[in-house]
Amino acid sequence: MSSEDRRLDVLRAIIEDYVATREPVGSRALSERHQLGVSPATIRNDMAALEEAGLIVQPHTSAGRVPTDMGYRQFVDRLxxxxxxxxPERRAISALLEQAVDLDDVIDRAVRLLAQLTQQVAVVQYPSLRRSSLRHVELVPVGARHLLVVIITTTGRVEQRTLELPEDLDEALVARLRVRLNVALSGLRLAELSQALESLVAELSPAGAALVRVVVAAVSETLAQESEERVVVAGTANLARTAGADFSRTIGPVLEALEEQVVLLRLLAEMAEDHTAVAVRIGRETQHAGLAETSFVTSGYGGEGSGVARVGAVGPLRMDYPGTMAAVRAVARYLTRILAG
Known part of the structure; x- marks a missing residue:
């Protein structure tokens, strides 16, 4: 084993002990708790090298060391x-999520489950309309001059608008348009619908074209609403329950940051650009002062690549990274499977 690999083993042992004990870790503890295969003197030399590299630091005058942001990053990247x-954990996730009755119920169950699995703050982003595809458009006459337009996406989103029309509805025309709309639009991303709808207008009779233009306006209005982008948070009490002395002073700023939807949405959007299965932002990598003492683990769900939305967990820097990453990825996979069903 090279000296670099040995030092990474020492770093891993320091992180594991610090996560478990919340106390700075010394060379004697490492020698006693871990089979590192080297003498205590070698461990001390390796710790000195890790400290010089900025991967661990001595928080006060004790002999113990704690990982730095760089140390955690090195550890995560080496997993x-x-x-x-x-x-049993996978069965519990499957059973709970498959009992959901609609999208809101799925999201609510997922965020509470992830908070329980990780004992951290869980965050689930609603599937974005802009990144979803259309599954079905339903046109339902609700009176002589009112038409209910229902947009159903592949991720389970259901959006509806009731339109008031200037003339009485021809139900036979509505039935024909329903078929034409679904043939022309099914499977398209919602951002592509306006152009496809306009192309359809050119093929229709004047009466049909006028009705489709009203539908086009309703769909465009739905897509333009920024309020569709939102996240659900659960498990904030876990921060206080799991906080040690090194983290308890920062809980207030963390909670304030978590309450700002725009902060979470920005982070989730940035992490969606990371094409790894599970993305991790550690400490100051979040680029938000309130989250500087936390790590954010996320994974995409609901589609190929980074998915149409993200699910994640926020906790102190000394979180159980392997366990958190496994839980986040598992919940994301089950969400994808359920929403595709």
């Missing part, structure tokens, strides 16, 4: 793969 959850 060969995300370990799977146990079979």
């Amino acid at each position: 060969a793969e995300v370990k799977p959850l146990s079979l």
Whole structure:
């Protein structure tokens, strides 16, 4: 084993002990708790090298060391793969999420489950309309001059608008348009619908074209609403429950940051650009002062690549990274499977 690999083993041991004990870790503790295969003197030399590299630091005059942001990043980047959850954990996730009755219920169950699995703050982003595809458009006459337009996406989003029309509805025309709309639009991303709808207008009779233009306006209005982008948060009490002396002073700023939807949405959007299965932002990598003492672990769900939305967990820097990454990835996979069903 090279000296670099040995030092990374020492770093891993320091992180594991610090996560478990919340206390700075000394060379004697490492020698006693871990089979590192080297003498205590070698461990001390390796710790000195890790400190010089900025991967660990001595927080006060004790002999113990704690990981730095760089140390955690090195550890996370060196994880060969995300370990799977146990079979009972996977069964529990599947059973709970599959009992959901609609999208809101799925999101609510997922965020509470992830908070329980990780004992941290869980964050689930609603599927974005702009990144979803259309599954079905329903046109429902609700009176002589009112038409209900229902947009159903592949991620389970259901949006509806009731339109007031200048003339009485021809139900036979509405039925024909319903078929034409779904043939022309099914499977398209919602951002592509306006152009496709306009192309359809050119093929229709004047009466049909006038009605489709009203539908086009309703769909465009729906897509333009920024309020569709939102996140759900659960488990904030876990911050206080798991906080040690090194983290308890920062809980207030963390909670304030978590309450700002725009902060979470920005972070989730940035992490969606990371094409790894599980993205991790550590400490100051979040680029938000209130989250400087936390780490954010997320994974995409609901589609290929980074998905149409993200699910994640926020906790102190000394979180159980392998366990958190496994839980986040598992919940994301189950969400994808359920929403595609």
